[in-house]
Amino acid sequence: MTLKDPICAIATPLGKGAIGVVRLSGEGALEVASRVWRGKDPRKLKGGRFTLGEVVDPETGEVLDQALLLVFRAPRSYTGEDACEFHTHGSMAVLRRVLEALVKAGARLAGPGEFTFRAYMNGKLDLAQAEAVLALVEAEGDLARRQALRSLEGSFSRKIAALEDRLLSLLAHIQALLDYPEEGVEPLEARRVIGEVLEEVEALLAQARSSRLAQRGARLALIGAPNAGKSSLLNALLGYERALVSPIPGTTRDYLEAPLELFGIPLVAVDTAGIRDTLDPLERAGVERALRIAEEADLVLYVADRSAPRPSLPPLPPRTLKAATKADLPPLWEDAEFIPVSSVTGEGLGQLKEAIREAFLGRGEGEYLLSERQIEALHQARERLLEAKNLPEDLMGLALEEALKALASLRGRKEVSEEVVARVFQNFCVGK
Numbered sequence: 001m002t003l004k005d006p007i008c009a010i011a012t013p014l015g016k017g018a019i020g021v022v023r024l025s026g027e028g029a030l031e032v033a034s035r036v037w038r039g040k041d042p043r044k045l046k047g048g049r050f051t052l053g054e055v056v057d058p059e060t061g062e063v064l065d066q067a068l069l070l071v072f073r074a075p076r077s078y079t080g081e082d083a084c085e086f087h088t089h090g091s092m093a094v095l096r097r098v099l100e101a102l103v104k105a106g107a108r109l110a111g112p113g114e115f116t117f118r119a120y121m122n123g124k125l126d127l128a129q130a131e132a133v134l135a136l137v138e139a140e141g142d143l144a145r146r147q148a149l150r151s152l153e154g155s156f157s158r159k160i161a162a163l164e165d166r167l168l169s170l171l172a173h174i175q176a177l178l179d180y181p182e183e184g185v186e187p188l189e190a191r192r193v194i195g196e197v198l199e200e201v202e203a204l205l206a207q208a209r210s211s212r213l214a215q216r217g218a219r220l221a222l223i224g225a226p227n228a229g230k231s232s233l234l235n236a237l238l239g240y241e242r243a244l245v246s247p248i249p250g251t252t253r254d255y256l257e258a259p260l261e262l263f264g265i266p267l268v269a270v271d272t273a274g275i276r277d278t279l280d281p282l283e284r285a286g287v288e289r290a291l292r293i294a295e296e297a298d299l300v301l302y303v304a305d306r307s308a309p310r311p312s313l314p315p316l317p318p319r320t321l322k323a324a325t326k327a328d329l330p331p332l333w334e335d336a337e338f339i340p341v342s343s344v345t346g347e348g349l350g351q352l353k354e355a356i357r358e359a360f361l362g363r364g365e366g367e368y369l370l371s372e373r374q375i376e377a378l379h380q381a382r383e384r385l386l387e388a389k390n391l392p393e394d395l396m397g398l399a400l401e402e403a404l405k406a407l408a409s410l411r412g413r414k415e416v417s418e419e420v421v422a423r424v425f426q427n428f429c430v431g432k
């Protein structure tokens with residue numbers, strides 16, 4: 001994967017789109033392009049310019065599509081190499097032929113993540129930024145998008161670089177003290193510096209939870225007695241009529257899942273059968289499922305009808321919010337633990353959503369989207385820093401160096417093995 005040979009790939013989704021993009025990058029990319037292009041010679045085009053022309057099969061001359069060609073000249077491209085993009089019509093029929101033409105003209109099909117790998121190798125991105133590219137491509141909610149973008153734009157890397165810098169100065173200072181004890185090198189404030197770096201590392205580690213939430217999402221289960229208004233509340237949260245609603249208790253039998261993005265968190269909301277004792281075997285199976293789903297959910301929303309006699313609570317897991325539905329009708333009971341909501345008027349929905357946000361992101365939403373690799377490296381740094389802090393100053397050096405290595409591995413370059421880099425890029429898709 002360290003070659004500079006021209007590689008090509010379809011960069012847009014493999015489906016139908018108004019426009020599709022085929023990427024080409026590497027030494028000689030513009031020669032390859034010139035063999036499949038009828039129009040202005042790509043080798044003579046300025047970087048950063050589009051031109052309209054035709055893609056042709058280099059063997060038969062058959063015209064494959066009318067397209068725009070965008071040329072980049074090294075080092076001013078995503079990969080840092082000579083590169084170009086064919087913006088064609090977006091069908092697989094077109095894209096496949098264009099890709100085939102590029103292979104006939106001398107390019108090789110790119111492997112997963114190979115464009116971004118080259119960008120990394122050519123110093124366009126560091127490893128944390130490359131991981132952010134992956135996270136942006138995979139983002140399923142606005143929270144993941146926001147967090148990953150900050151890392152892509154280098155804010156995370158700059159923060160890490162600053163911490164590395166502090167440790168490096170500290171190490172230099174310790175070394176000077178050891179080497180020239182008689183020179184009157186100023187006394188160290190090693191423990192204070194370590195403490196401050198540690199604090200920042202711990203603040204980053206505290207974002208692990210919200211990173212995982214942003215990437216993996218969470219399950220929100222609605223449970224309660226029959227007719228409590230669970231399905232109506234699900235529909236109200238979704239903003240469309242997903243679940244069947246009726247005044248007949250026992251309407252929802254099987255459970256039902258629907259994607260629901262709240263505050264940028266990709267949730268799956270699960271509507272369940274009303275919980276009651278019943279002899280109907282089908283309904284009973286539904287009730288059993290409901291209880292299991294509640295147990296496995298990340299957050300349970302227990303729903304009770306405030307216009308009906310108060311039901312007795314089923315066993316509820318610790319992560320449970322309570323909502324009193326039908327707040328538009330005269331209440332038969334009050335309980336401050338329940339958030340009053342009406343699916344008919346929309347009253348209380350805002351408070352309910354806010355309570356859901358608080359349950360998931362109570363300690364803040366986190367600035368960056370941390371990958372598992374980054375979380376692991378931060379843990380390593382934290383442990384070594386704690387170790388250093390408890391050692392006498394002349395023995396701190398080794399632990400500090402290890403902490404520094406762990407931090408430096410976040411940005412990559414010399415501090416990570418090829419294996420680690422390969423693992424980062426193996427999660428990418430072809431064309432990225």
Ligand SMILES: Nc1nc2c(c(=O)[nH]1)N(C=O)[C@@H](CNc1ccc(C(=O)N[C@@H](CCC(=O)O)C(=O)O)cc1)CN2
Binds near residue numbers: 021
């Ligand atoms: N058509 C298209 N859209 C895209 C991308 C792409 O490669 N092609 N991107 C790819 O992921 C993202 C944008 N990121 C990019 C980052 C750097 C460069 C680039 O060419 N950088 C050069 C020149 C910058 C300039 O012209 O000012 C450089 O950094 O030297 C291009 C895209 C998202 N949208």
Ligand SMILES: Nc1nc2c(ncn2[C@@H]2O[C@H](COP(=O)(O)OP(=O)(O)OP(=O)(O)O)[C@@H](O)[C@H]2O)c(=O)[nH]1
Binds near residue numbers: 227229231233327345
């Ligand atoms: N006035 C009023 N009626 C509601 C409200 N929410 C639900 N209802 C009515 O209550 C009845 C039951 O609603 P559902 O949403 O089907 O209740 P459920 O909890 O899903 O019931 P099961 O699926 O049987 O467990 C329906 O007739 C709804 O129109 C509300 O906020 N206000």
Ligand SMILES: [Mg+2]
Binds near residue numbers: 232244252
């Ligand atoms: Mg229902």
